[in-house]
Amino acid sequence: MNACMPSASVALVPRLKADDEHRGEQDPMSDTYRAIQVTKPGEFTSVRKPLVSPAPGQVRIRVEACGVCHSDSGTVEGTFPIDWPRFPGHEVVGRIDALGAGVQGWSVGQRVGVGFLGGSCGYCDFCRNGDLVNCRNQGFTGIHSDGGYAEVMLARSSGLVRIPDDLSSVDAAPLLCAGLTTFSALRNAPAKAGDLVAVLGVGGLGHLGIQYARRMGFEVVAIGRGAETAELAKKLGAHHYIDNAAVDCRTGADRNLGSGPRLWKPQARRRAHRNSCRR
Numbered sequence: 001m002n003a004c005m006p007s008a009s010v011a012l013v014p015r016l017k018a019d020d021e022h023r024g025e026q027d028p029m030s031d032t033y034r035a036i037q038v039t040k041p042g043e044f045t046s047v048r049k050p051l052v053s054p055a056p057g058q059v060r061i062r063v064e065a066c067g068v069c070h071s072d073s074g075t076v077e078g079t080f081p082i083d084w085p086r087f088p089g090h091e092v093v094g095r096i097d098a099l100g101a102g103v104q105g106w107s108v109g110q111r112v113g114v115g116f117l118g119g120s121c122g123y124c125d126f127c128r129n130g131d132l133v134n135c136r137n138q139g140f141t142g143i144h145s146d147g148g149y150a151e152v153m154l155a156r157s158s159g160l161v162r163i164p165d166d167l168s169s170v171d172a173a174p175l176l177c178a179g180l181t182t183f184s185a186l187r188n189a190p191a192k193a194g195d196l197v198a199v200l201g202v203g204g205l206g207h208l209g210i211q212y213a214r215r216m217g218f219e220v221v222a223i224g225r226g227a228e229t230a231e232l233a234k235k236l237g238a239h240h241y242i243d244n245a246a247v248d249c250r251t252g253a254d255r256n257l258g259s260g261p262r263l264w265k266p267q268a269r270r271r272a273h274r275n276s277c278r279r
């Protein structure tokens with residue numbers, strides 16, 4: 001399970017544009033880079049930081065895109081214990097431009113992604129059992145280390161994923177958290193292709209979950225709030241849409257009337273609900 005909290009929304013921030021004095025693309029020759037840091041709850045500031053070499057086991061990345069996840073609010077509002085200043089952002093895609101000592105299997109120029117889990121240690125009991133997600137020595141990107149709201153980022157090489165050439169950085173970024181969370185839920189559910197699956201919410205996670213579920217062969221029910229979301233849900237691949245603001249999806253009751261027709265036969269409804277809750 002992804003340790004990150006579910007997103008309420010995911011929007012992309014393109015590569016940081018320079019300030020008025022320095023507008024334009026990143027200068028690869030510069031020995032500084034721009035970042036957006038949080039210095040106290042709710043306060044962002046734009047800063048220019050000196051470029052530093054990656055520590056042993058780390059790579060340095062030129063950030064090309066970073067998603068915005070609801071969990072970033074934990075950094076911004078101080079929900080997580082944070083040592084400020086801190087750069088949020090844990091849906092990061094960029095190119096490696098420097099390797100720290102001892103890094104193997106990665107090369108300068110390679111396009112990589114960094115998610116919420118900042119990289120496993122390889123030697124704790126969980127790692128030795130192959131359970132890297134629950135590594136006891138793993139920091140969270142944007143919380144224990146600076147994230148991708150920056151032109152440059154340092155990351156542990158064990159936390160990297162490779163980005164396919166035919167996937168743009170902007171398209172890939174939200175998959176590093178919201179995409180992983182929803183895909184893992186579907187991949188690890190007992191439901192098989194053809195089964196009925198409900199996706200609760202058509203937001204930052206849900207809009208990806210619907211697309212995954214449809215392409216994995218499920219019959220997909222999207223549950224949103226408001227009739228205006230129906231068109232989007234269908235466009236994303238949902239076979240059915242339930243407006244949860246008008247209909248109680250647990251009982252099929254019309255919220256305005258207090259009762260109403262059953263949406264599905266009870267067995268199917270129970271199965272859909274069960275599948276929507278599993279991770």
Ligand SMILES: [Zn+2]
Nearest residue numbers: 121124127135
């Ligand atoms: Zn470990």
Ligand SMILES: [Zn+2]
Nearest residue numbers: 004069071177
């Ligand atoms: Zn996240």
